[in-house]
Amino acid sequence: MPKVRQFTPVLAAIGAIALALSGCSGAGGGGGSGGGHTLNVLMVNNPQMVDLQKLTADNFTKQTGIKVNYTVLPENDVRDKISQEFSSQAGQYDVATISNYEVPFYAKNGWLYPLDDFVSKDSGFDQSDILKPMTESLTADDGKLYGEPFYGESSFLMYRKDVFAAKGLTVPDNPTWQQVADLAAKVDGAQPGMRGICLRGQPGWGEVMAPLTTVANTFGGTWFTKDWKAGLNSPQWTQATTFYVNLVRAHGEAGAPQSGFTECLNDLEQGKVAMWYDATSAAGSLEASDSPVTGKIGYAQAPVVQTKSSGWLYTWAWGIQKASKHSADAWKFVSWASGKDYENLVGTKLGWARVPAGKRTSLYANPAYQQAAAAFYKQTQEAISSADPRNPGVQPRPTIGIQFVDIPEFTDLGTQVSQAISSAIAGQLSVNAALTQGQQLAEKVAAKYQSK
Amino acid sequence: MSRKRPFDRDASSLGAAGGRAKSWKRPLDRDASSLGAAGGRVMSRRVNAFWGLVAWLVGIAFFLPVAWMVLTSFHSEADAGTNPPKFGASLTLDGYREFFGASTGASPWPPLINSATASIVSTLLVLLLAIPAAYALAIKPVRKWTDVLFFFLSTKMLPAVAGLLPVYLIAQKIGLLDNIWLMVILYTSMNLPIAVWMMHSFLAEVPVAILEAAAIDGARLPTIMRKVIVPVAAPGIAATALICFIFSWNEMLFARVLTGVVAGTAPVFLTSFVTSQGLFLAKVCAAATAISLPVLAAGFAAQDKLVQGLSLGAVK
Numbered sequence: 001m002p003k004v005r006q007f008t009p010v011l012a013a014i015g016a017i018a019l020a021l022s023g024c025s026g027a028g029g030g031g032g033s034g035g036g037h038t039l040n041v042l043m044v045n046n047p048q049m050v051d052l053q054k055l056t057a058d059n060f061t062k063q064t065g066i067k068v069n070y071t072v073l074p075e076n077d078v079r080d081k082i083s084q085e086f087s088s089q090a091g092q093y094d095v096a097t098i099s100n101y102e103v104p105f106y107a108k109n110g111w112l113y114p115l116d117d118f119v120s121k122d123s124g125f126d127q128s129d130i131l132k133p134m135t136e137s138l139t140a141d142d143g144k145l146y147g148e149p150f151y152g153e154s155s156f157l158m159y160r161k162d163v164f165a166a167k168g169l170t171v172p173d174n175p176t177w178q179q180v181a182d183l184a185a186k187v188d189g190a191q192p193g194m195r196g197i198c199l200r201g202q203p204g205w206g207e208v209m210a211p212l213t214t215v216a217n218t219f220g221g222t223w224f225t226k227d228w229k230a231g232l233n234s235p236q237w238t239q240a241t242t243f244y245v246n247l248v249r250a251h252g253e254a255g256a257p258q259s260g261f262t263e264c265l266n267d268l269e270q271g272k273v274a275m276w277y278d279a280t281s282a283a284g285s286l287e288a289s290d291s292p293v294t295g296k297i298g299y300a301q302a303p304v305v306q307t308k309s310s311g312w313l314y315t316w317a318w319g320i321q322k323a324s325k326h327s328a329d330a331w332k333f334v335s336w337a338s339g340k341d342y343e344n345l346v347g348t349k350l351g352w353a354r355v356p357a358g359k360r361t362s363l364y365a366n367p368a369y370q371q372a373a374a375a376f377y378k379q380t381q382e383a384i385s386s387a388d389p390r391n392p393g394v395q396p397r398p399t400i401g402i403q404f405v406d407i408p409e410f411t412d413l414g415t416q417v418s419q420a421i422s423s424a425i426a427g428q429l430s431v432n433a434a435l436t437q438g439q440q441l442a443e444k445v446a447a448k449y450q451s452k
Numbered sequence: 453m454s455r456k457r458p459f460d461r462d463a464s465s466l467g468a469a470g471g472r473a474k475s476w477k478r479p480l481d482r483d484a485s486s487l488g489a490a491g492g493r494v495m496s497r498r499v500n501a502f503w504g505l506v507a508w509l510v511g512i513a514f515f516l517p518v519a520w521m522v523l524t525s526f527h528s529e530a531d532a533g534t535n536p537p538k539f540g541a542s543l544t545l546d547g548y549r550e551f552f553g554a555s556t557g558a559s560p561w562p563p564l565i566n567s568a569t570a571s572i573v574s575t576l577l578v579l580l581l582a583i584p585a586a587y588a589l590a591i592k593p594v595r596k597w598t599d600v601l602f603f604f605l606s607t608k609m610l611p612a613v614a615g616l617l618p619v620y621l622i623a624q625k626i627g628l629l630d631n632i633w634l635m636v637i638l639y640t641s642m643n644l645p646i647a648v649w650m651m652h653s654f655l656a657e658v659p660v661a662i663l664e665a666a667a668i669d670g671a672r673l674p675t676i677m678r679k680v681i682v683p684v685a686a687p688g689i690a691a692t693a694l695i696c697f698i699f700s701w702n703e704m705l706f707a708r709v710l711t712g713v714v715a716g717t718a719p720v721f722l723t724s725f726v727t728s729q730g731l732f733l734a735k736v737c738a739a740a741t742a743i744s745l746p747v748l749a750a751g752f753a754a755q756d757k758l759v760q761g762l763s764l765g766a767v768k
Contacts, residue, residue, distance in 0.1 A: 040712070045724055045725070045726065045728075046727055046730075047727070047729055050555055053556040053557060053558065054556060057557065069713045069714075070556075070558065071713055071724075072556075072558075074726035074728060075727075075728045077708065081708070084620070084709065085712075088620070088621070090624050092629060092712045092713065093712065261728075281729075
C-alpha cells in the first residue's frame with residue numbers, strides 16, 4: 001500500500017508536465033515569433049520610453065506593418081534582465097536599451113549585432129548627424145558600431161540666476177572648480193534654508209561615483225593607468241575627493257549622503273540650493289512649465305581644473321541582440337526610434353521639451369527646438385560635443401569611458417568604493433581611509449587585467 | 453461573553469489583521485475567567501477594554517500602510533510626491549487610468565490573466581498532490597513518515613535564488629522561457645512542501661474514531677475521503693489553498709527572470725511603473741491596489757474558514 005501511494009505524486013507530476021507541454025503549443029509558446037513581423041523590445045522605464053510606447057502603433061507599425069511588444073522595467077531590473085538575456089543569447093528580445101557603459105564589452109563578448117552594414121544602406125538615417133562623441137562611445141574596440149543613441153546627456157553646472165544677481169555675483173561660462181567652491185561659499189544662506197551647491201552623495205556607481213569621477217579626471221586622477229595600475233590612492237584622487245567631500249560638507253545640501261539625482265533636482269526646484277552640478281537632462285525638468293524655477297536657471301559648462309572640459313557622457317542606446325532572428329526588422333525599428341523624423345514627431349505631437357535630445361546635430365539647429373529649449377540647448381550641445389570618451393583626463397586610459405571604467409567589474413567596484421565615499425561625506429570615515437579601501441578593491445580588479 | 457462577539461466581528465472586519473486580532477482573544481479569555489465571578493466584573497470590563505484597545509491598535513498599525521497605499525493611489529503624482537505628505541489633496545482617478553495604459557497603451561489584462569492562470573492552476577495541482585500525501589503521512593502514516601516530512605521541508609532550505617540560474621538555463625534549453633506553464637510547474641513545486649506540512653497538521657487532528665466509525669458503517673476510502681475527511685479538514689484546505697494562492701500570486705523573483713513578452717505576471721507588470729526619472733508613486737500605488745484586489749477578494753471569501761484554519765486545528 002504505502003509503496004503504491006508514493007508513486008502517485010510522481011505520476012501526477014508527469015501529468016503536470018504533459019499538461020504544461022500541451023499548454024505550450026496551445027499558447028503559441030514563448031519568445032513571440034509571429035511570422036517575422038513582430039519585434040520584442042526590452043527597455044528601461046524612463047519618460048522618453050513612455051512616449052515611444054504611445055507613438056509606436058500609430059506610426060511605426062502603420063508604416064512598416066511590424067508590431068512591437070515592449071517590456072519596460074526600472075533601471076536596475078532592466079540591467080539585470082538585459083545582462084541575463086544577452087549573456088545567454090536567449091533570443092527572446094530583438095532589441096534592448098543598453099547604455100554606452102555596456103555596449104563596448106557586450107560587443108567584445110559577441111552579444112550584439114554590428115550595425116555598420118545597416119547604417120550604410122539606410123540613407124535616411126544619416127549617421128554623420130549623430131553627435132561624434134555618441135558614435136564614438138557606441139563603437140567597440142574592433143571599430144564597428146554596435147548601438148544607436150535614443151537620447152544622451154553630459155553633465156554641466158546649473159545655478160539660480162536670480163540668487164546670483166541679487167548678490168552681485170556672476171558664474172563664468174567655463175568655471176573652474178575653485179571658482180565654484182568660492183561661489184558656493186558666497187551664496188550659502190543667500191535665502192533662508194538655501195545651501196551653496198548640490199552634489200550627489202548617495203552610494204552607487206551611477207550616483208556619487210559619476211560626478212566624483214569627472215572631478216577626479218580634471219584634477220588629474222584616473223581609476224586605472226594605461227597598464228592597469230589602480231590609482232585611487234594617488235595624490236590627484238586624494239586631492240579631488242578631499243575637495244568634493246569638503247565642498248559638500250561645508251556648503252552642500254542637507255542630507256547629502258542620501259542625495260542622488262532626484263533629491264538634488266527637488267532641492268534646486270524648491271530653493272534649497274543655489275547651484276547643482278549634474279546631468280544635462282535635468283534642464284528639461286527645471287524648465288518644464290510646472291517647475292517653480294522656470295526661467296530662473298543659468299547653465300555653465302562642467303567645472304574644470306587641469307582639463308579643458310570635464311562633462312560626462314551617457315546615453316541610452318538601442319542594441320540588437322546577436323541571437324535575434326529578425327535583425328532586419330530590428331534595424332527598421334532602431335532607425336525609426338533614433339531617427340530625425342521621430343524627433344519631429346515627438347516635437348509636433350507631444351511638445352519639443354519631450355524630444356529625446358542630446359544625440360543629433362540637426363535637432364540643435366531646429367528653430368522650434370531652439371525656441372523651446374532656449375535656456376539650455378547651446379550649453380547642452382557644447383557639453384556633449386566636447387566630451388571625449390577615449391581621453392577624458394590627463395593620461396591615456398586602458399578603456400573607453402568618462403565617469404566609468406568600461407569593464408564589467410566596474411558596477412560592483414564603483415558601488416563598493418562609493419559606499420566608502422558616502423561614509424566620508426557623512427563624516428564617518430576620513431577621505432584617506434575611504435580611498436585606501438577603494439584602492440585595495442581596485443587593485444584586485446586591476447590584477448585580473450594586468451595578467452591578460 | 454456576549455459582549456465579546458461584536459468585538460470579534462469588528463476586529464476581523466479589518467481584513468488582513470483579522471486573524472491576528474483573533475489571537476488576542478486567548479489571553480483575554482484566560483484573564484477574564486481566572487478572575488472568578490465575584491467582584492471581577494469591573495476588573496474584567498477594564499481588562500476587556502484594555503485588550504480591545506490593543507487589538508484595535510495592532511489592527512490599525514497593520515492596516516495603515518495599506519490604507520496609505522489606497523489613499524495615495526487616488527492622488528495626483530505631484531501630491532503623492534510631496535514631503536510632508538498631503539492628506540487632504542484632491543482625489544483623482546489618473547493613477548488608475550495609467551494602470552489601464554492611458555499613456556503607454558499597455559493593457560494590464562494579459563499579466564493579470566497570466567497571474568490568475570499560474571496561481572489558480574498551481575493551487576489546484578498543489579491541493580491534488582498535497583492532500584493524498586498528507587493523508588499518507590498523518591492518518592495512515594507510512595514507514596519513517598517523519599523523515600519524509602523533513603525531506604519535504606528540506607527542499608525549502610535552499611534559498612530560492614540559488615536555484616534561479618539552473619532553472620533559467622534548463623528553461624532556455626527546453627524552450628520553456630516566457631511560458632506561463634513553466635510558472636505553473638514552479639509554483640506547484642514551490643508550494644507543495646508548505647501545503648503538505650499544513651495539511652499534515654490539519655489531518656493529524658481528524659479523530660481516528662470518526663474514521664473507524666465510517667469504516668464500520670461500510671464506507672470505503674474514497675467515500676471516507678469525500679464525506680468525512682474533507683468536511684472536517686475544510687478549514688485547513690481553505691487556509692492551505694489561500695496561502696498557496698497568495699504565494700504564487702505575489703511571487704516575483706522567478707517571474708521576473710523567467711518571463712518576458714507574453715508570460716509576464718502581475719507583480720512584474722507592477723514594477724514597470726517604477727522609473728528612475730520622474731514621479732511614479734501614485735501610479736504604483738494604483739497598480740498595487742488593483743493587483744491586490746483579487747487576493748483580498750479571495751481572503752474575504754475564505755475568511756470564516758481561514759480564521760479557523762490559521763489557529764491550526766481542525767476540531768479545536
